[in-house]
Amino acid sequence: MTNFYKYDVVVVKFPFASSLKYKARPAVVISSNLYNKISRDTIIILAISSQVENKLDFEPIVTNWKESNLLKPSIFKSSVATIEKSFIIAKLGSLSNDDRKNLDKLIDSIC
DSSP: OOOOOTTEEEEEEEEOTTSSOEEEEEEEEOSOHHHHHHOSSEEEEEEEESOGGGOOTTOOBOTTTTTTTOSSOOEEEEEEEEEEGGGEEEEEEEOOHHHHHHHHHHHHHHO
């Protein structure tokens, strides 16, 4: 099994509300490295979206989105979820130091 670390950018299977189908979506791991190591089945993530024009005032832009291997300019959504590790399709990369700081500020403001 792949090890996941805080600030890893991943692609996750998100289910459609009305069916058993899934759509791949980017997210960032926000659970601590200790949690990720000892938790057998779950991981805590925060959604990433390319719908930049729909962002809320406190949702920061992913400044270095290319360095994180995202396909488009993106934002951190204020949507947190605990998912099964088996729902993670791929690990894309990791956030830059600036994006880590912006993410931590967002988490402080919503939690």
